[in-house]
Amino acid sequence: MILGDLEERLLDGGDPITFDEALDVAGLEGAEVPALISLAHRVRLARTGPGVELESIISAKTGACPEDCHFCSQSRHWRTPLLPEPFIDVQEMVGAAQAAEALGSTEFCIVLAIRGPDDRVMEQVLGAVDALHASTGMRVACSLGILDREQAAALAAAGVHRYNHNLEAARSFFPAICSTHTWEEREATCRLVVASGMGLCSGGIVGMGETLRQRVELAFELAALGPREVPVNFLNPRPGTPLQDRPLIGALEAVKTIALFRLVLPDAVIRPAGGRELILRDLQALGMLAGANALIVGNYLTTLGRSPDDDLRMLADLGMPVGRLG
């Protein structure tokens, strides 16, 4: 019943889904799940078209982050096996971007494990952005943590296409996973990004112990920011972090989460991100049919992805064309 009502509205750009409707959708089980997946797929086709965007990321500065995000192996607060690495050589970054472009990736994101950039980091990143623009045809994105207004303006002026800054979790749950910065600081950077003219890429991680209601809360808090892209990460409990023993969420639960995010954010690029291979396992294609329209090809920041060939074959099998969105 609820899905029928939503279909009429979401396919035609009518009234958006309400919080209570989304909560009902999040609780659907059993025989109703295929109908939810089907609706999310049709909303995706109607609102964003059939294409799937391939993106690549590079960890340009790894580990030793002063923040204490409980899910993150790059925090210096936890004893994890990760080896910190300083800012990587720009030519190495260009080489990685060219390899990703050859695979069909159209966006390359420079990611640094820092609270936020200082002047020296801004200079290094802006130099790398110029080098990537000069050497590839890729759109360049950045993920450098908390920004001030001038930094956001400088990145926008350098032609940075999107800026990633995840809310990570619902406002009501965030204090349980981080104490060194606030949810409000994350939100403020997201708003600066939008005001600067860069596209906002902001999502979160599911499976950190949040309730279903908090998962819905996160989706609505993201929607309020107007993100162009929403990475949906699934917790991959990293050894040594406070969340190392959290049980994995189920594959079908992850698929339902993608569908939920599609219904709440019908016009966004929805990207199953970290934890995709571990959590979705054989249901990765179903995840794409549940409203997703972007993928990271290649490796993640601290974990390995599956072979790009497997992803390209999956998209070909699904009849989903690869290309730039928006």
Ligand code: SF4
């Ligand atoms: S999620 Fe980002 S800010 Fe938090 S510890 Fe990891 S690298 Fe640092």
